[in-house]
Amino acid sequence: MTALGAVSQRAWVEQIMGLPISIHLRGDRLTDEAVEHRIEAVLAELRHVNALLSPYRDGSDLSAWERGALPLADADPMLAQVIALCDEARRRTDGWFDPRGLPDPRTGEPRYDPSGLVKGWAVERAARHLTGLDTYGWCVNAGGDVLVHAPADQPAWRIGIEHPDDPARIMRVVESRSGAVATSGSAHRGAHIIDPRTRQPATATRAVTVIGPALLWADVYATAAAAQGSAAFSWLEDLDGYDALMVTRPGLLRVTAGWPAP
Amino acid sequence: MRRISMWLFSTVAAVVLLFSYRTSTSTSTNTGPVAGAGSGGSGTSTGTATGGKTYTGSVASTRWGDVQVTITVADGKITDVAVPVYPSENHKDQEINAYALPVLRQETLAAQSADIDTVSGATVTTNGYLESLQSALDAAHLS
Numbered sequence: 001m002t003a004l005g006a007v008s009q010r011a012w013v014e015q016i017m018g019l020p021i022s023i024h025l026r027g028d029r030l031t032d033e034a035v036e037h038r039i040e041a042v043l044a045e046l047r048h049v050n051a052l053l054s055p056y057r058d059g060s061d062l063s064a065w066e067r068g069a070l071p072l073a074d075a076d077p078m079l080a081q082v083i084a085l086c087d088e089a090r091r092r093t094d095g096w097f098d099p100r101g102l103p104d105p106r107t108g109e110p111r112y113d114p115s116g117l118v119k120g121w122a123v124e125r126a127a128r129h130l131t132g133l134d135t136y137g138w139c140v141n142a143g144g145d146v147l148v149h150a151p152a153d154q155p156a157w158r159i160g161i162e163h164p165d166d167p168a169r170i171m172r173v174v175e176s177r178s179g180a181v182a183t184s185g186s187a188h189r190g191a192h193i194i195d196p197r198t199r200q201p202a203t204a205t206r207a208v209t210v211i212g213p214a215l216l217w218a219d220v221y222a223t224a225a226a227a228q229g230s231a232a233f234s235w236l237e238d239l240d241g242y243d244a245l246m247v248t249r250p251g252l253l254r255v256t257a258g259w260p261a262p
Numbered sequence: 263m264r265r266i267s268m269w270l271f272s273t274v275a276a277v278v279l280l281f282s283y284r285t286s287t288s289t290s291t292n293t294g295p296v297a298g299a300g301s302g303g304s305g306t307s308t309g310t311a312t313g314g315k316t317y318t319g320s321v322a323s324t325r326w327g328d329v330q331v332t333i334t335v336a337d338g339k340i341t342d343v344a345v346p347v348y349p350s351e352n353h354k355d356q357e358i359n360a361y362a363l364p365v366l367r368q369e370t371l372a373a374q375s376a377d378i379d380t381v382s383g384a385t386v387t388t389n390g391y392l393e394s395l396q397s398a399l400d401a402a403h404l405s
Contacts, residue, residue, distance in 0.1 A: 011403035020391040022400045024380070141396060144383040160395070162383035168395060173378055185384035209382060 019143035120219030204229025212242030
């Protein structure tokens with residue numbers, strides 16, 4: 001029916017970090033042991049990151065460090081890396097991304113919760129296990145944040161961006177051969193993005209989608225812009241290598257100059 | 263057939279979403295003349311006199327009641343969508359369904375032209391996954 005009719009595709013899905021992680025692979029020999037091995041390596045790494053950095057687990061290095069029970073130097077080095085990246089994210093977004101004082105997912109008490117950055121960072125890091133599968137096309141989707149690779153002999157991935165008012169509808173489609181698409185909004189979890197200035201749920205936008213080379217930064221930028229609202233648009237315009245689509249609270253759709261034409 | 267199944271799954275997912283958002287709680291079900299039961303995986307197909315083929319999805323249990331979808335495919339395109347099983351306990355359900363089902367039909371017919379591989383959206387949690395379009399796209403390729 002379409003150009004990709006000849007290419008076989010296989011999917012794996014696992015729930016990790018409270019998110020559905022799906023990996024789609026395109027190419028020949030989708031049942032090879034080498035393929036299974038690499039997919040398992042991606043999933044195993046995500047499970048490992050979750051065990052160390054989950055805010056839901058009292059036994060995670062993150063929780064122990066926050067309680068003062070584990071010095072940063074004794075924790076897994078990933079914790080220090082994530083804290084450093086969160087500091088950089090706070091600088092890059094002028095404070096609109098801020099893991100400090102977020103409500104604890106279980107108690108609502110303020111705490112340090114880097115989860116908003118950890119997801120994109122962990123998926124991007126775990127996806128390096130797929131680089132050995134360069135002749136394959138792959139697409140990793142972590143709860144709505146997407147990272148893709150398409151080799152030259154395969155079609156680009158078509159990524160539907162859901163309508164913020166109705167997740168059953170697709171608002172726009174972007175094609176990508178390499179890179180990330182991340183969306184922040186309230187369609188599935190209600191107003192869960194916190195405005196770091198007021199510590200209240202942000203309602204300034206309905207949804208922000210950011211496309212660009214790195215999933216970590218696309219995700220951070222989308223979260224920061226969703227918290228800030230329409231005023232973030234000129235900042236999005238100036239981001240190097242990244243483009244964005246924003247649906248404002250009244251329903252106005254805006255895209256940055258470099259956003260691909262429909 | 264893969265693509266077609268995908269849209270069948272998508273359609274089921276869309277219906278589930280529709281019922282999650284727009285109808286009140288309901289336990290009873292309006293059962294039309296269709297076959298097939300299970301957990302949103304397999305489907306059955308039958309030929310029709312017009313040359314199109316009708317695919318019947320399994321009954322999907324939602325918290326509002328059971329939902330089942332059939333699609334008719336001709337020349338690789340979905341030409342019709344029907345929802346033979348849907349919750350209809352009270353007047354309000356029936357009013358809402360009178361509005362929602364034609365909207366669903368229209369949107370399913372429109373959605374197939376988008377022909378997407380994956381969905382980017384506000385974070386889907388583990389709990390919301392089964393009702394998401396992404397789960398339908400995944401289901402079409404799980405083996």
